[in-house]
Amino acid sequence: MNKIKTLEEAMSHIEDGMSIMIGGFMACGTPEKFMDALVEKGVKDLTIIANDGGFPDRGLGKLIVNKQVKRLVASHVGLNPEVGNQMNTGELDCELVPQGTLAEQIRAGGNGLGGILTPTGVGTVVEDGKEKIELDGKMYLLEKAIKADIALIGGSIVDKKGNVYYNKSTKNFNPLMATAADLVIVGAEKIVEVGEINANDVMTPALFVDYIVEV
């Protein structure tokens, strides 16, 4: 099982209309080469699930500027004005989700939970259309698990088996998304031999990773 692929091989699995989780936080930890490859490939009508809308020229923001995204699920889109513009024109359907809720929904999707009960968003528009459950006198929203067709994550050091190590604040949504998609592709800044990452320090076990691309 050789998981190491060329950028082209890996991106060939991404098709129009797919749902894609993209790791990173304001482009930190986002596999930038994957963004460029998707822009070049021109796949469209994508549903993107990510922390934020990136910047117009950095991170997944490029896909939005290039009008490849039909739907965006994110917690913050303030640093990419193009998101607001396309929301206003109706070109982009954008669902805003509290960041901690989004993290839990993706985690739940990856670990077989149907959803979680969170107090976040109670008494706000976030609760619209959702089941509210009172437990021991406190009100919670039932937030459902999220999964995707593809997860594109960025890893700082990846061994040839697919074990991933994230440096500093590049971790963010990457380990969560690695569990929650049918096909997980890691953009590796550095590929090392199996055993070079201390087993204690592996942050995403190899079993979650399908393909590795050196970026």
Add this chain to the structure above:
Amino acid sequence: MNKIKTLEEAMSHIEDGMSIMIGGFMACGTPEKFMDALVEKGVKDLTIIANDGGFPDRGLGKLIVNKQVKRLVASHVGLNPEVGNQMNTGELDCELVPQGTLAEQIRAGGNGLGGILTPTGVGTVVEDGKEKIELDGKMYLLEKAIKADIALIGGSIVDKKGNVYYNKSTKNFNPLMATAADLVIVGAEKIVEVGEINANDVMTPALFVDYIVEV
């Protein structure tokens, strides 16, 4: 803020009737000196939340043999026959919980979720008395968050600020329990200076830890 305490100082916070989470899996990762100290101290009527019932002479099993436990919440008690004995005599109230559910309940307790929806236990006695929720055609049990007064966890390397690093399979329930109790006491196999654990590799951030005891 000096978090480093003597064994006696740390154990002085544990009183009759308290609920205590004890880290470890079949005694691996359990702070054994804390168990011995509690046996010596003789606190009783404890509610213990842990993966298992330990062994009669190792791990939290000692507390059960010494009849200090009123209630045990655990996933497996087969390796400590004294649990079964005390269940039969009515001395011990033992609630058996699927291991993955217990892990999620403790995690939920530590992170402000009211609970989680799991498919585990549907169609079994585990569902008795619990709310069942159907989502997208699949049935889930609503399992509520668990918290405790005290968490006793074992850390392999702990810095003076309280950042914890767990070696190999000692991790198990320890990082989860560290988030879910009012007072968290770490038994440290080795105490190092702040900064000696790489910030990437910290497994329990210091903010979760109240006291550190060298064991």
Add this chain to the structure above:
Amino acid sequence: MNVKEIIAKRVAKELHDGDVVNLGIGLPTMVANYIPADMDVTFQSENGFVGLGPAPEADNVDMDLVNAGGQPVTAIPGAAFFDSAVSFSIIRGGHVDVTVLGALQVDEKGNLANWMIPGKMVPGMGGAMDLVVGAKKVIISMTHTAKGKAKILKECNLPLTAAGQINMIITEMAVMEQTDKGLVLTEINPEYTVEEVQAATEATLIISDDLKKMDIA
């Protein structure tokens, strides 16, 4: 081969290159002995790691590294340790390809009972309920009967571990697959007749048109 070896060897044939596998305590553990050397199968241990290796030499025991039974083990290169929440993310989330467990009882509806005998033995379910619900394929490996009494029933009467989650049952007498129509006998130990297998089974077996012989050598 003895009974356990026949079962373990047959279970091993269900594993494929690249699989992530969780083996229950006892008989299922023996399956690891029958994996071809060139096949890349990763063993998951629900106490918190993937990359479970064989038991250590007596002079090389590390008590920080145990399996889900609390026994010292080893880890192979490329192993990864994690906490119990991540461990069950792997299990419940469908990232385990095959789980192999023992059973007290199974039935023709795919139900499994393996965690308690009321009033007698209550070891607890440990990770079994999550494994059975979460793994892509659930294989029950066990002796066909217990002290002459059937364990493959029309309906379990012990408390269930999970309802309708079993995919395959492998015993020393036979291999049975759970289908919408019921339990299909797909392979038989050539030392037994179909009638003998059915006689040792309370559940009604559907005999496969393509009934094969189990390898018992």
Add this chain to the structure above:
Amino acid sequence: MNVKEIIAKRVAKELHDGDVVNLGIGLPTMVANYIPADMDVTFQSENGFVGLGPAPEADNVDMDLVNAGGQPVTAIPGAAFFDSAVSFSIIRGGHVDVTVLGALQVDEKGNLANWMIPGKMVPGMGGAMDLVVGAKKVIISMTHTAKGKAKILKECNLPLTAAGQINMIITEMAVMEQTDKGLVLTEINPEYTVEEVQAATEATLIISDDLKKMDIA
């Protein structure tokens, strides 16, 4: 001091030795400048770490280390990095002692609106909804009015970030604490009268019996 400095310095007085603090983007960030050197306050950054340090020198920027605004920062010794689920375990789980955020509107019921102006500006809530629900103490730090219009209202008319979660409001004119009875004016900038503060505030202020002067030097 200018308006922002007055506010940031006053907010800093609410922090205690050992506190874990999350500072919102913008004005709240300035609070870090007023922490006494001998006080151990740990800053949490919701993108995934505790132990946030000051901005790096221009020649020492590490793009793997950014704050929740995507700007390069540094980490102090003893820092710890984690993923977004753990980050919000810290936040939602009540392990953040104080969160300091800006606001578009607040009201006398402790409600906060700071994440959107319908039809105009929809940046999203980011981590704010979780922070406000989860932190032990929620401090709103903001200018008292916006272009002469009151921001401290009887009732917010923008979409809420959270209902009833605010504990304290600190502006350049005053310090107000949320109580069961309503918004209590506890400190006032000596350059203003109580009447002037009330005039700039739509909510009805309850004047503390022990009204103190804000330090504006």
